[in-house]
Amino acid sequence: MDSSLNKPARIYLDHAATGWPKSEAVYRAVETELREHGAAAGRGAYGEALHSNAVVEEVRRLAARLVSSSATAAHAAVAGESVVLTANGTASLNLAIHGLLRPGDHVVTTAAEHNSVLRPLEWWRSRQGVVVETVPCDASGRVRSEDVLARVNGRTRLVAVVHASNVTGAVQPVEEIAAGLRRGPAAEAMLLCDAAQTAGSLPIGLSELGVDLLAMPGHKGLGGPLGTGLLCLGPRAAEQIEPLMQGGTGSQSDRLEMPTKLPERLESGNLNVPALAGLAAGLRETLERDLEATARQQRDRTVELASRLAELPGIRVISGGELPILSLVLSEFDCREAAAVLDTAFGIEVRAGLHCAPLIHRYLDTAPSGTLRISFAPTTPQSELDQLAEALEEVAAQC
Amino acid sequence: MDSSLNKPARIYLDHAATGWPKSEAVYRAVETELREHGAAAGRGAYGEALHSNAVVEEVRRLAARLVSSSATAAHAAVAGESVVLTANGTASLNLAIHGLLRPGDHVVTTAAEHNSVLRPLEWWRSRQGVVVETVPCDASGRVRSEDVLARVNGRTRLVAVVHASNVTGAVQPVEEIAAGLRRGPAAEAMLLCDAAQTAGSLPIGLSELGVDLLAMPGHKGLGGPLGTGLLCLGPRAAEQIEPLMQGGTGSQSDRLEMPTKLPERLESGNLNVPALAGLAAGLRETLERDLEATARQQRDRTVELASRLAELPGIRVISGGELPILSLVLSEFDCREAAAVLDTAFGIEVRAGLHCAPLIHRYLDTAPSGTLRISFAPTTPQSELDQLAEALEEVAAQC
Numbered sequence: 058m059d060s061s062l063n064k065p066a067r068i069y070l071d072h073a074a075t076g077w078p079k080s081e082a083v084y085r086a087v088e089t090e091l092r093e094h095g096a097a098a099g100r101g102a103y104g105e106a107l108h109s110n111a112v113v114e115e116v117r118r119l120a121a122r123l124v125s126s127s128a129t130a131a132h133a134a135v136a137g138e139s140v141v142l143t144a145n146g147t148a149s150l151n152l153a154i155h156g157l158l159r160p161g162d163h164v165v166t167t168a169a170e171h172n173s174v175l176r177p178l179e180w181w182r183s184r185q186g187v188v189v190e191t192v193p194c195d196a197s198g199r200v201r202s203e204d205v206l207a208r209v210n211g212r213t214r215l216v217a218v219v220h221a222s223n224v225t226g227a228v229q230p231v232e233e234i235a236a237g238l239r240r241g242p243a244a245e246a247m248l249l250c251d252a253a254q255t256a257g258s259l260p261i262g263l264s265e266l267g268v269d270l271l272a273m274p275g276h277k278g279l280g281g282p283l284g285t286g287l288l289c290l291g292p293r294a295a296e297q298i299e300p301l302m303q304g305g306t307g308s309q310s311d312r313l314e315m316p317t318k319l320p321e322r323l324e325s326g327n328l329n330v331p332a333l334a335g336l337a338a339g340l341r342e343t344l345e346r347d348l349e350a351t352a353r354q355q356r357d358r359t360v361e362l363a364s365r366l367a368e369l370p371g372i373r374v375i376s377g378g379e380l381p382i383l384s385l386v387l388s389e390f391d392c393r394e395a396a397a398v399l400d401t402a403f404g405i406e407v408r409a410g411l412h413c414a415p416l417i418h419r420y421l422d423t424a425p426s427g428t429l430r431i432s433f434a435p436t437t438p439q440s441e442l443d444q445l446a447e448a449l450e451e452v453a454a455q456c
Numbered sequence: 457m458d459s460s461l462n463k464p465a466r467i468y469l470d471h472a473a474t475g476w477p478k479s480e481a482v483y484r485a486v487e488t489e490l491r492e493h494g495a496a497a498g499r500g501a502y503g504e505a506l507h508s509n510a511v512v513e514e515v516r517r518l519a520a521r522l523v524s525s526s527a528t529a530a531h532a533a534v535a536g537e538s539v540v541l542t543a544n545g546t547a548s549l550n551l552a553i554h555g556l557l558r559p560g561d562h563v564v565t566t567a568a569e570h571n572s573v574l575r576p577l578e579w580w581r582s583r584q585g586v587v588v589e590t591v592p593c594d595a596s597g598r599v600r601s602e603d604v605l606a607r608v609n610g611r612t613r614l615v616a617v618v619h620a621s622n623v624t625g626a627v628q629p630v631e632e633i634a635a636g637l638r639r640g641p642a643a644e645a646m647l648l649c650d651a652a653q654t655a656g657s658l659p660i661g662l663s664e665l666g667v668d669l670l671a672m673p674g675h676k677g678l679g680g681p682l683g684t685g686l687l688c689l690g691p692r693a694a695e696q697i698e699p700l701m702q703g704g705t706g707s708q709s710d711r712l713e714m715p716t717k718l719p720e721r722l723e724s725g726n727l728n729v730p731a732l733a734g735l736a737a738g739l740r741e742t743l744e745r746d747l748e749a750t751a752r753q754q755r756d757r758t759v760e761l762a763s764r765l766a767e768l769p770g771i772r773v774i775s776g777g778e779l780p781i782l783s784l785v786l787s788e789f790d791c792r793e794a795a796a797v798l799d800t801a802f803g804i805e806v807r808a809g810l811h812c813a814p815l816i817h818r819y820l821d822t823a824p825s826g827t828l829r830i831s832f833a834p835t836t837p838q839s840e841l842d843q844l845a846e847a848l849e850e851v852a853a854q855c
Contacts, residue, residue, distance in 0.1 A: 067504070074496040074726075078494060084487070088483070106805070150703065151702065173703035176703050284543070302576070302700070303571075305575075306812075310812050314578060315579075325572065331683070407502070411710060415709055
């Protein structure tokens, strides 16, 4: 499987898929948990089992801090019990959608969503008579809050909006949608936000955004390992959401019904304690970071890279300009071909295609092939972005 | 969190919950994947993304070998595509149950099941009018095949039987149930077997057992890390099972419907590649082991330990005698109290309570407190079992 001979040094620019490398603290946390502890959480009462419980509770506590608003009278802090642990962002979104919808409901969503939202909604549409209205976006992948709100009616049960497009990085007006929703005909509707591309990169206070449910993977901007996901619940969602899976919870084991208490109501089966230990380390680093300053730097780097690439002949750049995610279209190359050249000739790892977001491409004019996506992290050295720009210059010059 | 001062050396006897320690090869596989590779699987086309795909495909190939019968005309080998990867055994069982049942179905199961089967079935019973018949077991936790078959009727859609009790280690007559089911009024019914306690310990050929679906965690007998589970499908189940979650699959991304092809139809979201690299290493070691010889040794050790403990005053031993899982009841101690003494005074880690198997205890006469459960592995040194017996002798002598 190793073909490292004659390969250029690796430049990883696929952070929108998963973050790599992780920090040394994350690696060590996983390794220590695996090698030195290793007990299941939530079951036994011996010391090492309690250690596993402590790892899990620390993740909840840190994640609750991350999504808790600055303590003001208007914004209550999120409790650790309202942080539900899952296997990935998709599992969090499925739990949210399947846990809230009922046959015949009305749902509003956007063309900028990932298949982890669109496909569960399509299941409800095709099997359970749910009406799904999909709001269009503009040529950078942004939706307008008024377009979302215009589709909400008294029967609307759920509004599902991605915080930022995984294709263009365009950030959606979630706060405006939330404010309008609460004043409109469906004030009780649930607002679900997919923070896959923003958790760890932008502020995601549940109350500040005004959302009821915030879903995110642990392995992207939060710096944790693959195998982790979070679903954070506001009070109304916490009351109403039903489990997607049922099973052992290590509590109230004499009952065949799931416990009603959170988080047990929504978590069955063995938690992935080693990966959660890594996520705790990632969350700690995330909380220590100056989020505003990092976001500003990343915005500046993105805008600079976008304008540099836009000057190259035959390259169209599509970018929301707020997050380090850029989509490119090359007039003379299929995006898959360009990705292959970047990998093999330059050691640059980027992704080509639809990025599991099928509907956005008709608005970006990038259907059916999709785009070449560049995504980076605060840890990406500037020299790697320079190498990317030089490599694309060479590629463009070949036309 | 570390309270290692003055603690006796650690004796881990909770292998029925999760295996620990893992082998050095498993640790190294996880660490190498995390540190040196780290790409998402099934999405990108660059070299490291293809490496992740190769890790995933190796798990499928090895697991398919594990559940494939010795190549005979009667027993077809299981294909890698029929091995579905999940986050744990509970997720595998939920996928099986929710993916097959429809409102109004009839189901037969047993009192020896874990809550990961009983609770999803209770959901279908209470919400969707499914009739669930639960077959009693004997005082060691064993069910009789004729009792299962007597409850099957023409409307039976699913028969769910645990391969071995997680409380007593009693192995169920799955082959007899399978053979009878195929000759009875519900020849088309699906037979689901929960191999949580037997995968890696007993032969689990899908065709030899005669089952349609075999669910198992990756982190117990198979030696992999937490965060891994498998659902292996026979041809009829592969045809009929529907996804429990929908989302990005990295394939047919232009469609809002899930792909119909396996395994993508049933797998959404990012796979846990580092843990799967560890599971591949665990599966390799499992396949290299002489399963029959190891099972025989484990049986002998179990029987010897059980008879040694049964001689102690005030201790009742409940054991199927086939797998290294023993339940104890102490006449003078609550099982939780006994577990705490074993941990703090002797460094022995065992579990007390119902073990997420609520119904079996009425047949073992261990309701409502449950049992003290000892579970070990082929890697458990005999000296640790001796220390356990000596510790229990001391505890019993205190009465």
